[in-house]
Amino acid sequence: MLAQKYNAEMPNDEEALFLEVYKNNYQVLFRYGLYISRDRELTKECIQQMFFELWRKPDRFAGVKSFKPYLKKYLERKICAELGKRKANSFIINPGDPLLVDQSYETLLIKNQSSRELTRTLHAALECLTKRQLELVELRFMKGLSFDEMGKLLGIEHRTMYNQLHNAITILREKVKLRSVFPYTFLAYSIL
Amino acid sequence: MSYTNYTASDFICDDSFLRYYLNEDDNDVIFWQHWINNHPEKSNEVKEAIRMLEVLSLNLPQSEFEQELIKMKEHVYDSAPITEPKTLRITPSQPEPKRRWVRSLWGIVAVSMTAAAITAVVFLIGNGDHLEPEHSVSNQxxxxxxxxxxxxxxxxxxxxxxxxxxxxxxxxxxxxxxxxxxxxxxxxxxxxxxxxxxxxxxxxxxxxxxxxxxxxxxxxxxxxxxxxxxxxxxxxxxxxxxxxxxxxxxxxxxxxxxxxxxxxxxxxxxxxxxxxTLAWKSGILKFKDASWNEIENTLTRWYGVEFTIHHAPKRESPFTGEFDNLSLQLVLESLSFTKSFDYQIQGKKVEIKFTNQLKERNEQDE
Missing domain, CATH: 2.60.120.1440 (Jelly Rolls)
Known part of the structure; x- marks a missing residue:
């Protein structure tokens, strides 16, 4: 959508449009980068650098039909290059390589919470899940995979996965009672 | 099953809803924005689903994202945009050699215009302030x-x-x-x-x-x-x-x-x-015995939103509490419980309806 806008409409306000692309894709890129690198700070840094680079190129989005795949690929190359640099010996690094995965989804997830209370309850809640459920939660919410994609990856039937995930969500929702879940009181008042 | 029977967990487990929340697919985003607008009766389930997704999805927390955005803004507005000028894009079949030259000229014009704009703003604001330049010529x-x-x-x-x-x-x-x-x-x-x-x-x-x-x-x-x-x-x-x-x-x-x-x-x-005093530096919103007025002013600045208030209570109890890097929605959700109000966020506008008053009025009526 934005890609068409960028190339079709005359960008009168190049800066604003560029920042729009940045805002609209940031979280997608952040999750993707984190999934590959397992390193928050590295991911943040690479995203900034990549947009700095893009801003310097006059034909930055020429011929790009859809931003997300293009930007993801760009970020992936950047992160791999950066990781390559860090691991001075230059063996080929594949994204998601178990060698790189020294931080599990649970660790990352807990680290990423902004409230301390949530950190605590979430930690306890995650411990109630089975290994398979955790795997599903990670593929689903960090990588944003659909059931079809997860099925291909894990070789499990659609319905089984759905049920396991649904159960996991129910457990998490019960344990991670977000402090302010009392929507029904409002309903009552507005009916009055 | 139709979406109207969905619970929060069902929404969370729906492929299309997930792509909407994660902003991975434009069509899903459009569909769900529309659907949610047309089904206010499901807004509680949707809100609950989104809250849970916020916890699970590993987005960069909003406050941190804002810091990154500021840096990007500074970079973009400080360095001259390298862009093809308007006239050239409309007629892309111009002869190549000239074009390069024209482009760089446009670049220069664009840079000097940006510089002029910034100076103008600075002097407008600076007018009438205490600060006096000591060596006025080169000192901006x-x-x-x-x-x-x-x-x-x-x-x-x-x-x-x-x-x-x-x-x-x-x-x-x-x-x-x-x-x-x-x-x-x-x-x-x-x-x-x-x-x-x-x-x-x-x-x-x-x-x-x-x-x-x-x-x-x-x-x-x-x-x-x-x-x-x-x-x-x-x-x-x-x-x-x-x-x-x-x-x-x-x-x-x-x-x-x-x-x-x-x-x-x-x-x-x-x-x-x-x-x-220093909580704001680390993105923590702290209130101590705060009046509604103080809360409103602080949130206005903090999140860059505008409030419209309905039925503000005459008597109110001071509020003490803290919010550690939370989104506006979570803050309001939490406040809405202690202060009893109903709220709606639409873009940069927030509408608050205190329910206290309503209740009092209803009691009087009975």
């Missing part, structure tokens, strides 16, 4: 302003560091480090002053000025109240009324704060709570 007045919802971390040329809160503004001359290091502040900022005994660092607000050598302190001087608060973390500062700089000076020692009351012009010294 620099203004850093955060709109509501923005915070920034500035490094000054003398090595000092300034954390500028949202809805705040700081001004100084480009070569301010040559003589007295003087900056003008509207709003709130935390200063970590680089040590230099020969050149005091002076923060001027409308009412007070603070003079320091090498220290860390917080100054809060928003226009909406007349009060100015200075809190000293380490080192030593001298505070005086801005109007008569040579009279009445108060010296603060670490842990001490000072509140200047703009209404009766009194100055009160007190011990301040560093956790309370």
């Amino acid at each position: 007045l620099i203004t850093k302003r955060n709109s509501n919802g923005q915070k920034s971390d500035l490094h000054l040329s003398d090595g000092s560091r300034v954390f500028l809160n949202s809805g705040s503004e700081i001004q100084f001359f480009e070569n301010f480090a040559k003589n007295n290091r003087e900056v003008k502040l509207k709003g709130e900022a935390y200063f970590e002053v680089a040590h230099d005994p020969k050149k005091p660092f002076i923060v001027v607000t409308d009412k007070l000025s603070v003079r320091a050598l090498g220290t860390s302190f917080n100054v809060k001087a928003f226009g909406e109240t007349n009060d100015v608060a200075v809190s000293l973390v380490e080192g030593k500062v001298e505070v005086s009324l801005s109007e008569n700089v040579n009279e009445e000076k108060s010296v603060l020692t670490p842990g001490e704060g000072l509140v200047f009351n703009g209404n009766d012009l009194s100055i009160k010294k007190l011990q301040f709570d560093p956790a309370m």
Whole structure:
């Protein structure tokens, strides 16, 4: 959508449009980068650098039909290059390589919470899940995979996965009672 | 199963809804925005689903994202855009060699226009302020302003560091480090002053000025109240009324704060709570015995939103609490419970309906 806008409409306000692309894709890129690198700070840094680079190129989005795949690929190359640099010996690094995965989804997830209370309850809640459920939660919410994609990856039937995930969500929702879940009181008042 | 029977868990487990929340697919985004708008009766389930997804999805927390966005904005607006000029894009079949030259010329025009625009803004704001340029020709007045919802971390040329809160503004001359290091502040900022005994660092607000050598302190001087608060973390500062700089000076020692009351012009010294005063720096919203008015003003600045209030209660109990890097929605959700109101966020506009009043009225009716 934005890609068409960028190339079709005359960008009168190049800066604003560029920042729009940045805002609209940031979280997608952040999750993707984190999934590959397992390193928050590295991911943040690479995203900034990549947009700095893009801003310097006059034909930055020429011929790009859809931003997300293009930007993801760009970020992936950047992160791999950066990781390559860090691991001075230059063996080929594949994204998601178990060698790189020294931080599990649970660790990352807990680290990423902004409230301390949530950190605590979430930690306890995650411990109630089975290994398979955790795997599903990670593929689903960090990588944003659909059931079809997860099925291909894990070789499990659609319905089984759905049920396991649904159960996991129910457990998490019960344990991670977000402090302010009392929507029904409002309903009552507005009916009055 | 139809979406209208969905529970929060069902939404969370729906492929299309997930792509909408994660912003992975434009079609899903459009579909769900539309659907949610048309099904207000499902808004509680949807909200609950989104809250859970916020926890699980590993997005960068909003406050951190805002910091990144500010850096990107600064970069984009500071460096001249390298872009093809308008006229050339409309007629892309122009001969190649000329085009290159024309483009660079346009580049120059664009750069000089940006420079002119920035200067104009600076002088408009700078007009009528206390700061006088010492060597006016080459010495430019620099203004850093955060709109509501923005915070920034500035490094000054003398090595000092300034954390500028949202809805705040700081001004100084480009070569301010040559003589007295003087900056003008509207709003709130935390200063970590680089040590230099020969050149005091002076923060001027409308009412007070603070003079320091090498220290860390917080100054809060928003226009909406007349009060100015200075809190000293380490080192030593001298505070005086801005109007008569040579009279009445108060010296603060670490842990001490000072509140200047703009209404009766009194100055009160007190011990301040560093956790309370400096929480904003780390993205923590803290309220202590806060009135609704104070909460509203703070949220307006913090999140850059506008409030419309319905049925504001006549009597209210003060609010104490903290929100650690939470989204506006979570903050309101939590407040709505203690303060009993119903809220709606639409873009940058927030509507609040207090339900207390409603209840009271209904009781009277019965």
